[in-house]
């Protein structure tokens with residue numbers, strides 16, 4: 633998946649470079665029509681440069697003297713060209729390639745390292761395909777506000793909602809910091825309005841910022857994508873195809889609101905296939921659900937539950953719905 637994205641970006645850079653070459657060619661043609669003497673100068677410079685290479689290669693008698701003569705003439709011609717352009721107030725840049733990134737000249741790399749423009753393109757691309765888009769501007773670790781959560785001890789729980797969210801926050805940060813090191817999956821469970829989706833978004837944004845491919849889907853949407861792919865393949869859109877492939881291939885899949893789909897043997901089988909295949913391929917998954925663990929084990933097959941119980945870190949959300957506070 634990542635390779636496909638990177639290939640797309642490389643193509644994009646190639647297009648940019650071709651475009652700036654073509655634009656330069658157009659400016660040059662325009663200038664030559666306006667000032668034919670510039671064309672003559674340029675042609676002479678090219679010929680002389682060729683002559684310099686030829687001399688260096690064949691080394692005839694007196695070649696050093698001949699080369700020096702060529703160089704002097706080339707410099708004189710360049711000066712002449714410069715003064716003609718200056719008189720006409722034509723900027724220098726007019727005869728140079730203009731790149732959208734001057735740091736890497738639209739190659740994407742500076743000294744063998746990813747240029748900042750490349751990183752930004754990669755992040756934008758990841759946002760586009762993540763299914764989250766603009767939402768992440770508002771929902772990220774920087775906007776995680778613990779004061780929204782109640783500080784009084786909650787029901788039979790050992791701590792307050794706020795204390796719990798502090799732990800959730802730490803666990804989420806630890807997860808993103810160690811994404812490549814651990815092969816842990818996460819299950820977020822607890823009632824609605826407790827910050828589960830928000831926490832998923834924080835993790836998604838943080839990881840995408842590091843160039844990791846994330847797909848966020850509600851369970852409802854995910855099973856729609858799958859049915860479309862399986863039962864309506866002839867009319868399936870490219871977007872659906874990509875989404876389907878991402879469900880299996882994204883570095884991190886976030887399935888939000890598990891239990892919101894219509895639950896039947898089809899969804900049960902597909903869910904198992906997804907969780908299992910991702911596990912085998914060492915791809916990570918976060919599942920978030922409003923269901924309790926007891927309810928989950930009633931609804932989903934034993935093999936799904938045993939996969940989740942054995943390889944997922946359980947993170948419980950409890951307390952009051954913050955949207956009604």
Ligand SMILES: [Zn+2]
Nearest residue numbers: 733736747749
């Ligand atoms: Zn650049």
